[in-house]
Amino acid sequence: MKVRESGMPEAGLWHTFFDPEAILGAMGLTGNVRDAVDFGCGYGTFAIPAAKRIQGTLHGFDIDPAMIKASRRLAEQENAHNVRLHLRDFVTEGTGLDAASVDYVMLFNILHTEDPLRLLREASRILLPGGYVGAIHWNYDPETPRGPPMAMRPRPEDCRRWIEEAGFLIEKEHIHLPSYHYGVLARKKHV
Ligand SMILES: C[S@@+](CC[C@H](N)C(=O)[O-])C[C@H]1O[C@@H](n2cnc3c(N)ncnc32)[C@H](O)[C@@H]1O
Numbered sequence: 797m798k799v800r801e802s803g804m805p806e807a808g809l810w811h812t813f814f815d816p817e818a819i820l821g822a823m824g825l826t827g828n829v830r831d832a833v834d835f836g837c838g839y840g841t842f843a844i845p846a847a848k849r850i851q852g853t854l855h856g857f858d859i860d861p862a863m864i865k866a867s868r869r870l871a872e873q874e875n876a877h878n879v880r881l882h883l884r885d886f887v888t889e890g891t892g893l894d895a896a897s898v899d900y901v902m903l904f905n906i907l908h909t910e911d912p913l914r915l916l917r918e919a920s921r922i923l924l925p926g927g928y929v930g931a932i933h934w935n936y937d938p939e940t941p942r943g944p945p946m947a948m949r950p951r952p953e954d955c956r957r958w959i960e961e962a963g964f965l966i967e968k969e970h971i972h973l974p975s976y977h978y979g980v981l982a983r984k985k986h987v
Pocket residue numbers: 797798799801802803804835836837838839840841842857858859860863884885886887888904905906
C-alpha cells in the first residue's frame with residue numbers, strides 16, 4: 797500500500813530542496829555505520845550518498861519501479877557498488893531483512909504514512925541493539941515549497957512521540973536541516 801501523498805515531483809525539482817551531504821552528516825550517517833536501510837529511497841537522493849559514506853551495504857526500498865530504476869542509475873553514475881535495491885511494499889510486507897541485522901534505518905520524508913508505528917516497529921526489528929533510526933521531515937510550515945498537506949504533516953513532537961512509542965531512546969530531538977527540514981535521531985535500546 798503506497799504511503800499517502802508520497803508521489804514525487806520531477807527529479808531536478810526534488811533535488812533543489814536538499815543538501816544531502818549536510819543532512820546525512822547532521823543525521824549521523826558516517827563511516828562508523830556498517831549496514832543501512834532507506835525506507836522509500838525515491839530517486840536515491842539520500843540513499844546513494846549514504847552508501848558512499850558507510851562501510852557495508854545500503855538497502856534501498858521502494859514500491860515504485862521508476863524510483864528503483866532512478867536509484868539504480870544514480871548508484872551506477874556514482875560508482876556506488878554497495879547498494880541493494882528492493883522493489884517491495886514495506887507497509888504490507890515489511891523489509892524481509894533479518895532481525896537485528898543493520899546499524900541505521902533512514903525514514904526520510906515518509907513518517908506522514910497512515911501508520912508510522914508500523915514502519916518504526918519494522919525499523920526496530922531489523923536494527924541491532926544500539927542501532928540508529930533517523931527520521932527527517934518537512935518543517936511544520938505551510939510556506940515550504942513542497943511537503944504533505946498540513947493536515948497530515950507530522951510535527952517534530954509527533955515524530956518523537958511515535959519513535960518513543962516504538963521503544964527507541966531519543967538521542968537528538970530536533971536537528972535543524974536547512975532550508976526546509978528537521979530531523980530526529982534515536983537509538984534502539986540495548987536489552
Ligand atoms: C516522499 S518520497 C521520499 C523519497 C526519499 N526518502 C527522499 O526523501 O528523497 C517517498 C517514497 O516512498 C515510496 N513509497 C511509498 N509507499 C511505499 C511503500 N508502501 N513501500 C515502499 N515504498 C513506498 C514512494 O514511491 C516514494 O519514492
